[in-house]
Amino acid sequence: MLKLPPVRRLSQALLLLVAALASGCASGDHQSIFDTKGPVAAEQLDVTMVTLWVSVGIFVVVGSALVYAVVRFRAPSDLNPESPLPPQTHGNAFLEMVLTATAVGLLVIIAVPTLRTIFKLDRLPTAQGGEQPLIVTVRGYQWWFSFTYENTAKKVVTANELRIPTGKPVILRLESSDVIHSFWVPKLAGKVDMIPNQHNQMWLQAEEQGYYLGQCAEYCGTSHANMRFRVVTMYPDEFNRWITHQDQPAVEPPAGSLAAQGKEIFIKGPKNGQACSSCHAIKGTDAAGVVGPNLTHVASRLTLAAGILDNSDADLKRWLHDPEGVKPGNRMAGMALPPLKLSDDEVNALAAYLETLK
Ligand code: CUA
Numbered sequence: 480m481l482k483l484p485p486v487r488r489l490s491q492a493l494l495l496l497v498a499a500l501a502s503g504c505a506s507g508d509h510q511s512i513f514d515t516k517g518p519v520a521a522e523q524l525d526v527t528m529v530t531l532w533v534s535v536g537i538f539v540v541v542g543s544a545l546v547y548a549v550v551r552f553r554a555p556s557d558l559n560p561e562s563p564l565p566p567q568t569h570g571n572a573f574l575e576m577v578l579t580a581t582a583v584g585l586l587v588i589i590a591v592p593t594l595r596t597i598f599k600l601d602r603l604p605t606a607q608g609g610e611q612p613l614i615v616t617v618r619g620y621q622w623w624f625s626f627t628y629e630n631t632a633k634k635v636v637t638a639n640e641l642r643i644p645t646g647k648p649v650i651l652r653l654e655s656s657d658v659i660h661s662f663w664v665p666k667l668a669g670k671v672d673m674i675p676n677q678h679n680q681m682w683l684q685a686e687e688q689g690y691y692l693g694q695c696a697e698y699c700g701t702s703h704a705n706m707r708f709r710v711v712t713m714y715p716d717e718f719n720r721w722i723t724h725q726d727q728p729a730v731e732p733p734a735g736s737l738a739a740q741g742k743e744i745f746i747k748g749p750k751n752g753q754a755c756s757s758c759h760a761i762k763g764t765d766a767a768g769v770v771g772p773n774l775t776h777v778a779s780r781l782t783l784a785a786g787i788l789d790n791s792d793a794d795l796k797r798w799l800h801d802p803e804g805v806k807p808g809n810r811m812a813g814m815a816l817p818p819l820k821l822s823d824d825e826v827n828a829l830a831a832y833l834e835t836l837k
Contacts, residue, residue, distance in 0.1 A: 509692040510665045516691065517684045519600055519668040526596045530589050537585065603682055604648035612648040612682070615641065619653075619660030619673040621699060622706035622809060623772055623785035632719070633726035636760075638772030639785045642711045644718040645688050653679040661697035664710050670696040685712040690781070701808030707786030728763025729775050729836050741832025744825055752819045755829070758810070761836065770810065778836045784809075792830060799826045 515521040552565070604612045614629040628635045629652075643649045653662055655673040663670035668683040685691065695706035713721060732738035746765050748754030756766030762775040777783075780790055784806055788794040799821055802811040811819055821829070 510694070512665045512669075514666055516666045516687050516689075517668070518686075519683045520666055522596050522600060523669050526593050529592050533585050533589055600682075603650050603680060604684075607648075610647075612650050613643060614650045614652065615643075616652045616654060617641070617662055617673065619655040619657075619662070619695065619699070619706075621657050622695070622702040622806065624662075624695075624706070624708045625772065628722065631722045633722055635722055635725040636773045637725060637776070637780075638774075639708045639782065640711060640780050641693075641708060642713060642718065642721055643685060644715040645685055645712045647715065648682055648684045650680060650682045653681065658699045659697050660695045660699050660706070662693070663696040664691050664693035666691045667710060672697060685710065688712050688714060692786075694786075702806045705785060705787050705806045707782075709781060709786060711781070724779075725776055727776075729761045731763075732832060732835055737828050737831040738835050739832070741828035741830070744829055745832060749819075749821050749825045752821070774833065774836060776836055778834050792834065795830050795833060796826050799829055 512520065512524060512527065515524050606612070611630060613631065616627040616629055618625045618627070624639055624641075626637045626641050628637075651662065651671075653671055653673040654677075655675045657675065659675070660673040661670045662673055662681070664683065667685055668681060671679050671681040673679065689712060691710040691712075693708045693710055695703060697703075699706065732742055742764070745755040745759075745761070747756075756764070756768055758768040758770035760767050760769065760773045760775065762773075766774075778790070782788060783790050783794055784798050784802075788798055788805065798805050802809055802819060
């Protein structure tokens, strides 16, 4: 084993600790809990700050007492080797009572706002002015998210991109298809686990238009770190138009075009491998698979492969060529029998087709 002098080892450990803390706090970051953009995250941040300041207070008081004791009561240089210990005392009832009462007091200061916030946020929002909150079922898969809009004018299914209207509460029903995942959009709300055969619920609301990064926050297998998503917020009118559009069946590629060849491959399968349609659905075609993301309007999304690739021609082709290299362990690479190995021509045709699915 590598032997380091203790001071160097200690400074390395401190450096690591500082780096770990700093990476969690960067406020300009897209995933900061300190830069809240909605009421749920804001209330949770308030509780966090109470706990943080109480902890900082304890750290300062205890740390100062420790430093004082170490300096003030260090062994004198003329220590008598015959009796090396100072006079020993035991117990101080007054001091012990004060310390116990202080600890209880600090816990109460933390517990009151924490419990109040837990119970408050646990109550799901109800109708405002006759309008029901939006309800979306979020389902976790290894390694992507599906979003089903339950009470919009049209029932719509998308993947890896949760679009919601600004200024409106959204209730999320959290489910899982395989293992435990966890749904987390740091700027909008704290994380809630997605557990197979259990129905967890949470709600969030976004005040500003924009997009917020989210991710799976529970280790769920090989590509856990590649399980991301985005929350995209839109003005309510824009959101309603988006729902109407998402409900439309996919456009039909012109006969004889490269995209039409791509559609053929998608539905019937490439030369070596299973048909894309056995896992993916595209509304308006024979593709009705439910194992993978619904691709009816895949070209209208911002990213591919659960938020890890840009939705660009180059990245789409990279994904089709080498799914295992992009997202290790994913089912497109591993479950298809034999493993998906598309030729350049097949990739070009498939990409041409998928890019028409606006
Ligand atoms: Cu899903 Cu980690």
